[in-house]
Amino acid sequence: MSIDSREVCARYGNDRLRLMDILNDVQAAKGCIPDADIDTIAEAVGESRVDVDQTVSFYHFFSKTPRGKYTVYLNNSTVAQMNGRQAVAEAFEKESGGTFDGVTGDGLIGLYSTACIGMSDQEPAAIINNRVFTSLTPEKVQSIVADMRAAKAVDDMIGDYGDGANRSDLIKAMVHNNIRKKGEVLFGAFESGAALRKCAGMEPGKVLEVIKASNLRGRGGAGFPTGMKWEFCAREAASPKYVFCNADEGEPGTFKDRVILTELPRMMFEGMAVAGYIVGAENGIVYLRAEYRYLEHYLQKVLDDMRAQNLLGANICGKKGFKFDVRIQFGAGAYVCGEESALIESAEGKRGEPRNRPPFPAQKGFLDKPTVVNNVETFCCAAQIVDKGAEWFRSLGSEQSAGTKLLSISGDCAKPGIYEVECGLTVAEMLDMAGATKDAVQAVQIGGPSGTCVAPSDFDKKIGFECYATGGSIIIIGTERNLLSVVHNFMEFFADESCGACVPCRAGTRVMCNMIKKIKDGKGSTGDIAVLLELADVMKKSNKCGLGQTAGNPVATTIRNMRTIYDNVISSDDMYKPGFDLESAVEESCAVVGRTPHFDGE
Numbered sequence: 001m002s003i004d005s006r007e008v009c010a011r012y013g014n015d016r017l018r019l020m021d022i023l024n025d026v027q028a029a030k031g032c033i034p035d036a037d038i039d040t041i042a043e044a045v046g047e048s049r050v051d052v053d054q055t056v057s058f059y060h061f062f063s064k065t066p067r068g069k070y071t072v073y074l075n076n077s078t079v080a081q082m083n084g085r086q087a088v089a090e091a092f093e094k095e096s097g098g099t100f101d102g103v104t105g106d107g108l109i110g111l112y113s114t115a116c117i118g119m120s121d122q123e124p125a126a127i128i129n130n131r132v133f134t135s136l137t138p139e140k141v142q143s144i145v146a147d148m149r150a151a152k153a154v155d156d157m158i159g160d161y162g163d164g165a166n167r168s169d170l171i172k173a174m175v176h177n178n179i180r181k182k183g184e185v186l187f188g189a190f191e192s193g194a195a196l197r198k199c200a201g202m203e204p205g206k207v208l209e210v211i212k213a214s215n216l217r218g219r220g221g222a223g224f225p226t227g228m229k230w231e232f233c234a235r236e237a238a239s240p241k242y243v244f245c246n247a248d249e250g251e252p253g254t255f256k257d258r259v260i261l262t263e264l265p266r267m268m269f270e271g272m273a274v275a276g277y278i279v280g281a282e283n284g285i286v287y288l289r290a291e292y293r294y295l296e297h298y299l300q301k302v303l304d305d306m307r308a309q310n311l312l313g314a315n316i317c318g319k320k321g322f323k324f325d326v327r328i329q330f331g332a333g334a335y336v337c338g339e340e341s342a343l344i345e346s347a348e349g350k351r352g353e354p355r356n357r358p359p360f361p362a363q364k365g366f367l368d369k370p371t372v373v374n375n376v377e378t379f380c381c382a383a384q385i386v387d388k389g390a391e392w393f394r395s396l397g398s399e400q401s402a403g404t405k406l407l408s409i410s411g412d413c414a415k416p417g418i419y420e421v422e423c424g425l426t427v428a429e430m431l432d433m434a435g436a437t438k439d440a441v442q443a444v445q446i447g448g449p450s451g452t453c454v455a456p457s458d459f460d461k462k463i464g465f466e467c468y469a470t471g472g473s474i475i476i477i478g479t480e481r482n483l484l485s486v487v488h489n490f491m492e493f494f495a496d497e498s499c500g501a502c503v504p505c506r507a508g509t510r511v512m513c514n515m516i517k518k519i520k521d522g523k524g525s526t527g528d529i530a531v532l533l534e535l536a537d538v539m540k541k542s543n544k545c546g547l548g549q550t551a552g553n554p555v556a557t558t559i560r561n562m563r564t565i566y567d568n569v570i571s572s573d574d575m576y577k578p579g580f581d582l583e584s585a586v587e588e589s590c591a592v593v594g595r596t597p598h599f600d601g602e
Helices: 006-013 017-032 035-045 048-058 076-083 083-097 138-149 195-199 205-211 226-235 256-263 265-279 290-308 340-347 376-388 390-394 427-432 483-498 503-520 526-542 551-559 582-594
Strands: 069-077 109-114 127-128 132-135 179-181 242-247 283-288 323-330 371-375 406-413 417-422 443-445 452-454 473-478
Touching: 006 017, 006 035, 006 226, 017 035, 017 048, 017 340, 035 048, 035 503, 048 371, 069 083, 069 473, 076 083, 076 406, 076 483, 083 109, 083 138, 179 283, 195 205, 195 376, 205 226, 205 265, 205 376, 205 390, 226 265, 226 371, 226 376, 242 340, 256 265, 256 290, 256 376, 256 406, 265 290, 265 323, 265 376, 283 290, 283 340, 290 323, 340 371, 371 376, 406 452, 417 427, 427 443, 443 483, 452 526, 452 551, 483 503, 483 551, 503 526, 503 551, 526 551
Parallel strands: 069 109, 179 417, 242 283, 242 371, 283 323, 406 473
Antiparallel strands: 069 127, 127 132, 406 417, 443 452, 443 473
16 A cells, blocks of 8 residues: 555654554555655654664564565464464465465465464454454465455455444454453443542542552552552652553453453543543553554544543533543554553653663653553543442452452363452362363463463462462463473563563573473473573563563473473483484484484594
């Protein structure tokens, strides 16, 4: 498609802060961002070419060379592998005549692997030209590629639509919500505007007291007290202030925010406006992962409707001076942007590299101004709390984990999907709820790869801040799975997604990935275990962001909690075994020259 990058820049006011939007638009229109366009964009927004170039090179979905008229990004997460990803990948290669990480000779089809795209409840799944294709099979791939060769529009390749708002004219996606259990907070009674009307009748400090009294803790996994974070920001004298919604759920196995964004966007936007009222911010930004681009027009319509109803904009609910509005900022494929300071860097049009802290975003965030950053679910809870009261919220869940938690459950279970449960249920109760037989479960990965691998002996422990905190990802791993292959998949993910800023993360993830493969292939030694634990400890202590600090968790928690999976493939007395097999490496050349490949020191 022909497009003038100067016109794209002008559309965004030649504003360097909208660089991600500009690059996303050029990539979508041209299928790449050529060097000539980088020069043009840099000049238009007043940045150096190097700065624009480094932003382009950082993100997975940006490319300087064409990726095909139809660009296929097939998820390669462990849940996708569980559900037949390999056969689907082979079908794409067979039908297209191409190979992964490349474009067919005619330039028609590009095949690429990508990290979890938020569809773990309906894998294997792929993104094709920003449209999601779920529950893929080799037969479906055959039909899709035939449609590509017939020059069919991607939207016309989608036959059956999903449920709920997925069927709306503004989405028309084959995605299913798979809501298995509705709780009292997110899926309870909700009156749009009720929380904002209560804000309009109270002073900001009084609304803050309600949030603090509720004991709401951040739903992204870390669990920092929400009221305390907002109070820190409110106390800052600098202005303007900002409210950021982190909708970049990139943790493999997580898809709860996808469902909230589809079915409950008003609640989320209202919660952001509540935060804006409390801290004195007039501008909110939803940082939305590129994988959810198919929701763009729908979310924009919701925002327009809320503005028309005086729930966003100036003098909200008739309250003079209560001004707050929201815009959507898309990412471009970078797991690290789920970390709040990396998210802010990305929103400023930069590489998504985490900042040194302190200062924290509440003191110096977006444009070095005080900024609140919370995730989708947290803002929804805040809206309901202001409307229904702190005591109501505290009456749910447990003392340390008030309220409900939205879980994304996938893997080896009969009923993958979304479950809103009161905090504090046990792992065993969760398994029963999801239709997984305890005796057929080898392990449960709670909190995604960066969380904890839980052994059956600990299935009586609780999911919540008391024991197993989670942003929502729960992957059930059956007894028939090779758990070391799962761990290797997780470590490949972290090695690929490291931003590279910290050496312990950049190098450590790759070393750990290679060592796990060595052990999985039967070439490990007991000495490797000590090295792996040491590396995980170094990463936890030395990397500057939470994502880098937890990147060694897939290895460390399985060694701690399920040591037998390592002992079963390592000789107990084998302290060192080289991963490189010299005889195997030279076997072919020795056969050519007629030499026997024996190395016995002679």
